[in-house]
Amino acid sequence: MEIDKVALIYIKDRKVLSSINKNRELWYLPGGKRDGNETDQETLIREVKEELDVDIIPDSIAYFGTFRAQADPFKFPQGVEVKMSCYTAEFRGTPVASSEIEKIAFFEYADHVKSSAVDVLIFQDLLEKGLID
Numbered sequence: 001m002e003i004d005k006v007a008l009i010y011i012k013d014r015k016v017l018s019s020i021n022k023n024r025e026l027w028y029l030p031g032g033k034r035d036g037n038e039t040d041q042e043t044l045i046r047e048v049k050e051e052l053d054v055d056i057i058p059d060s061i062a063y064f065g066t067f068r069a070q071a072d073p074f075k076f077p078q079g080v081e082v083k084m085s086c087y088t089a090e091f092r093g094t095p096v097a098s099s100e101i102e103k104i105a106f107f108e109y110a111d112h113v114k115s116s117a118v119d120v121l122i123f124q125d126l127l128e129k130g131l132i133d
Contacts, residue, residue, distance in 0.1 A: 003080065
């Protein structure tokens with residue numbers, strides 16, 4: 001089984017924006033699962049609006065990469081993978097925790113230990129590319 005998700009990579013001051021849902025153990029990049037036949041871009045715009053209350057600028061969306069890892073072990077059995085298609089984008093507004101999000105924060109690489117397995121891979125990639133500290 002594979003969970004298909006889309007996520008935003010937003011970097012500010014060499015740190016990446018991360019969020020934690022209410023009643024969860026692990027932090028994630030903002031984003032989520034698609035509804036029906038949504039495209040990656042439509043999913044990204046909708047999920048980021050729901051979670052951070054900001055408006056993605058569609059023309060700024062750029063594909064970053066796709067990462068796969070074990071899904072959240074607090075929610076899924078061993079062998080269930082998450083596929084995270086990641087995009088960078090600019091947005092209008094100031095991100096705030098809304099909907100199911102409890103908190104948001106900008107993380108440096110050292111904070112990767114608080115994140116999901118797939119986000120750890122993304123943090124490693126961001127560090128290797130010199131995008132975060």
